[in-house]
Amino acid sequence: MLEFARARLAQGTATIDFPPSDRGFPERFRGRPILECAGCTGGSCPDDLGTIPSRLLRTGQAPDAGTVLDMGACLFAPEEAVGSAGCGVSFTRDHRIASRTRGGLLTPTGLIEPLAALDERMRKLLGRSLRLRSVSAGSCNGCEAELTAASNVVFDMARFGIQFVASPRHADGIVVTGTVNANMRDALERTYAAVPDPRIVIAVGACAASGGPFYGSEQAGDGVPSSIPVDLWIAGCPPHPLTILDGLLRLLGRLDRGDRAPTAPPGP
Amino acid sequence: MAPTTPPVETRRFARLGNRRAVPLVDVPVLPISVLRDAIAAAITDGWRIVSLFGAPENASSLRIMAVVADDERGHLGAASAVVGTSYPAISALCPQAAVFEREVAEQCGVLPEGHPRLTALRRHAPDHRPPAWGTAVNHLAGDTNVFTHFEGDEVHEVAVGPVHAGIIEPGHFRFQAHGENVLALDIILGYQHRGVETLLERHGAPRAVLVAESIAGDSVIAHASAYCGAIEALSRSHKTARAQSIRGIALELERVANHVGDLGAMAGDVAYQPAAAFFGRLRGECLNMLMTISGNRYGRGLIRPGGVGFDIPPDMARELGARVSGLARDLRPVADLFFGVASVQSRLDGVGVVTREACLTLGFVGPTARASQVHRDVRHDHPYGVYRYVQIPVATAWAGDVYARALLRWVEIQRSLEFIGEQLDALPAGDVRVPCPPAPARAEFVVAMEEGWRGEVVHAVLTDEGGRVRRHKVTDPSFRNWTALSLSMPGNQISDFPLCNKSFNLSYAGHDL
Numbered sequence: 001m002l003e004f005a006r007a008r009l010a011q012g013t014a015t016i017d018f019p020p021s022d023r024g025f026p027e028r029f030r031g032r033p034i035l036e037c038a039g040c041t042g043g044s045c046p047d048d049l050g051t052i053p054s055r056l057l058r059t060g061q062a063p064d065a066g067t068v069l070d071m072g073a074c075l076f077a078p079e080e081a082v083g084s085a086g087c088g089v090s091f092t093r094d095h096r097i098a099s100r101t102r103g104g105l106l107t108p109t110g111l112i113e114p115l116a117a118l119d120e121r122m123r124k125l126l127g128r129s130l131r132l133r134s135v136s137a138g139s140c141n142g143c144e145a146e147l148t149a150a151s152n153v154v155f156d157m158a159r160f161g162i163q164f165v166a167s168p169r170h171a172d173g174i175v176v177t178g179t180v181n182a183n184m185r186d187a188l189e190r191t192y193a194a195v196p197d198p199r200i201v202i203a204v205g206a207c208a209a210s211g212g213p214f215y216g217s218e219q220a221g222d223g224v225p226s227s228i229p230v231d232l233w234i235a236g237c238p239p240h241p242l243t244i245l246d247g248l249l250r251l252l253g254r255l256d257r258g259d260r261a262p263t264a265p266p267g268p
Numbered sequence: 269m270a271p272t273t274p275p276v277e278t279r280r281f282a283r284l285g286n287r288r289a290v291p292l293v294d295v296p297v298l299p300i301s302v303l304r305d306a307i308a309a310a311i312t313d314g315w316r317i318v319s320l321f322g323a324p325e326n327a328s329s330l331r332i333m334a335v336v337a338d339d340e341r342g343h344l345g346a347a348s349a350v351v352g353t354s355y356p357a358i359s360a361l362c363p364q365a366a367v368f369e370r371e372v373a374e375q376c377g378v379l380p381e382g383h384p385r386l387t388a389l390r391r392h393a394p395d396h397r398p399p400a401w402g403t404a405v406n407h408l409a410g411d412t413n414v415f416t417h418f419e420g421d422e423v424h425e426v427a428v429g430p431v432h433a434g435i436i437e438p439g440h441f442r443f444q445a446h447g448e449n450v451l452a453l454d455i456i457l458g459y460q461h462r463g464v465e466t467l468l469e470r471h472g473a474p475r476a477v478l479v480a481e482s483i484a485g486d487s488v489i490a491h492a493s494a495y496c497g498a499i500e501a502l503s504r505s506h507k508t509a510r511a512q513s514i515r516g517i518a519l520e521l522e523r524v525a526n527h528v529g530d531l532g533a534m535a536g537d538v539a540y541q542p543a544a545a546f547f548g549r550l551r552g553e554c555l556n557m558l559m560t561i562s563g564n565r566y567g568r569g570l571i572r573p574g575g576v577g578f579d580i581p582p583d584m585a586r587e588l589g590a591r592v593s594g595l596a597r598d599l600r601p602v603a604d605l606f607f608g609v610a611s612v613q614s615r616l617d618g619v620g621v622v623t624r625e626a627c628l629t630l631g632f633v634g635p636t637a638r639a640s641q642v643h644r645d646v647r648h649d650h651p652y653g654v655y656r657y658v659q660i661p662v663a664t665a666w667a668g669d670v671y672a673r674a675l676l677r678w679v680e681i682q683r684s685l686e687f688i689g690e691q692l693d694a695l696p697a698g699d700v701r702v703p704c705p706p707a708p709a710r711a712e713f714v715v716a717m718e719e720g721w722r723g724e725v726v727h728a729v730l731t732d733e734g735g736r737v738r739r740h741k742v743t744d745p746s747f748r749n750w751t752a753l754s755l756s757m758p759g760n761q762i763s764d765f766p767l768c769n770k771s772f773n774l775s776y777a778g779h780d781l
Contacts, residue, residue, distance in 0.1 A: 133431075137459075
């Protein structure tokens with residue numbers, strides 16, 4: 001017991017503030033990507049934009065639609081940062097990369113619309129206590145590792161009333177990771193069906209949004225199928241635990257659009 | 269005394285080295301019965317199977333490639349046989365071939381006749397069969413009678429998964445139990461199958477390395493290093509000493525992160541929360557060090573063909589050195605706490621035993637084997653990169669139970685931290701990345717082995733006359749070690765399963781590819 005007390009004192013308190021007061025991301029951290037294109041008109045951008053080994057850049061359907069960044073397909077790999085200052089893709093150290101819609105992850109510059117919270121009724125139901133069921137469906141286990149880390153003593157998701165539970169019957173929603181391949185599709189749909197209404201769905205990681213690094217594989221999926229309506233898309237490969245926390249808290253309306261402390265939970 | 273000349277059977281294998289490309293014509297093509305006998309004789313002589321896979325040879329035949337290793341002498345050998353739609357199963361003579369032959373049957377649609385238990389491995393359509401085989405009936409499909417069956421009063425079956433009661437990858441476990449006591453455990457996998465090998469064969473640099481980094485998200489460094497090792501060997505690209513050292517640092521950081529995380533998970537499973545919380549935080553420390561180096565908590569972006577994508581400048585090396593000593597200082601009291609509490613000891617002791625004989629017969633690797641007194645470590649037996657110059661002593665334990673696997677991790681953590689500290693203190697000068705030209709235009713074969721934190725990661729690559737990748741075979745340590753989990757359960761209680769499972773902490777994604 002004495003040893004325990006000594007260890008407890010030595011370890012101190014590891015839980016970090018959220019939103020983080022000093023973000024503390026190292027210089028090389030690759031957060032939200034941005035696309036700068038100064039003065040190039042359709043098609044005259046540097047050639048190496050075409051060498052990106054992911055589907056990060058998408059060319060619009062219309063001839064003048066230009067190029068957009070798809071953060072749902074971003075693998076946050078150094079190879080995706082191409083071009084030069086003023087014209088190209090680079091990574092910022094901003095960890096906040098989430099959207100309520102899949103289309104919201106597509107932007108011409110890399111700026112994402114501020115994430116709108118759930119409606120008032122859902123916030124009242126879930127704002128102070130959100131129970132989630134994790135469904136891993138054709139992933140590499142990277143996103144799952146970060147979901148686990150989000151619950152550890154450092155990020156301590158439970159302090160905001162968010163917890164992972166053991167059964168869909170106990171859950172308010174599911175968190176889907178992975179490409180949703182053929183072998184997992186049925187299990188995912190059945191798990192979703194087992195969650196009582198009202199329920200939410202959160203898609204975490206590049207695989208769940210776009211197939212991630214496995215795009216084009218016949219054996220992998222393209223992400224969460226349209227049969228499952230997604231309420232929140234969190235980008236990353238895998239997303240940092242703070243990215244996950246940020247997305248969830250904004251969804252619950254517990255963060256303002258800026259980076260101030262969490263607002264008081266709604267209702268009594 | 270060891271014989272000075274190898275026995276006749278092992279002479280049938282072409283001599284390979286870890287990460288040394290050889291012309292494919294040097295790999296002998298034997299009649300399948302001769303290959304089968306040669307593998308059996310080699311195993312009797314202390315060799316083991318490193319990899320066994322099928323590669324389509326032409327429209328109507330498949331080449332079975334076998335790679336065997338003699339860890340004690342540091343030898344690696346390869347031989348092959350060309351077969352049609354069926355062949356006599358190698359696993360009829362060598363149990364450790366069983367899981368490989370299930371894979372060959374499923375990927376290539378050939379039937380290993382006389383296989384002891386031929387069931388589907390990942391449940392997908394054959395994706396590596398000769399083109400003319402068309403829609404050859406896959407006899408594995410629709411086979412649902414795959415569970416061990418027991419009869420008797422109070423015998424019951426417990427089904428778990430694929431969706432688990434936590435943040436865990438998908439897999440299905442079927443227990444046959446009598447009361448609380450487990451009689452047998454069958455494991456059905458394949459839920460994470462993403463077609464990794466096909467992607468690696470189809471795409472070259474720079475996309476393939478991103479796929480390799482995503483084979484198993486907790487073994488980014490190990491798989492990317494093995495992938496790059498194979499590609500560099502083919503292109504005769506020689507990494508600088510500095511790049512090798514940084515790769516070593518990253519691999520050991522990955523090992524420490526995961527071992528610490530596993531100790532925490534085991535503490536959580538025996539409800540010893542203080543250690544679970546402390547280890548959980550300290551695991552994050554290792555990940556944050558990888559993020560400082562590579563910009564990603566799992567080291568994505570670091571390992572690249574020809575070296576590493578990021579240097580460790582002197583300032584960063586000093587900072588990391590201080591963080592590594594801090595980590596070592598913080599870990600010790602937590603480990604003392606965890607291993608010193610009687611209630612923890614009694615939960616770990618004697619649970620989930622895997623015998624040394626089982627490890628040798630079935631070819632288990634990594635900490636699973638080392639916890640059962642099997643000295644098997646690629647860093648020591650088939651040294652490569654920085655491990656040719658700096659030896660990390662191989663740690664073993666003897667009991668083969670959960671306690672042994674936990675203790676082994678703690679010993680490995682300490683040795684890896686020492687290694688990282690030494691390397692950061694004395695990083696060799698030089699560039700961190702050299703060009704990696706295309707492979708020469710001739711058919712070659714290379715095997716790259718890496719000691720990841722779970723054990724031996726193998727990437728075997730066959731190229732065609734144009735130097736293009738024709739077959740890329742990935743073998744994660746979990747591929748072999750899942751059988752160890754099945755073996756460890758009978759005689760234990762169902763309630764010991766989570767603990768037992770955590771003590772192996774195998775990868776579903778690495779198995780399912």
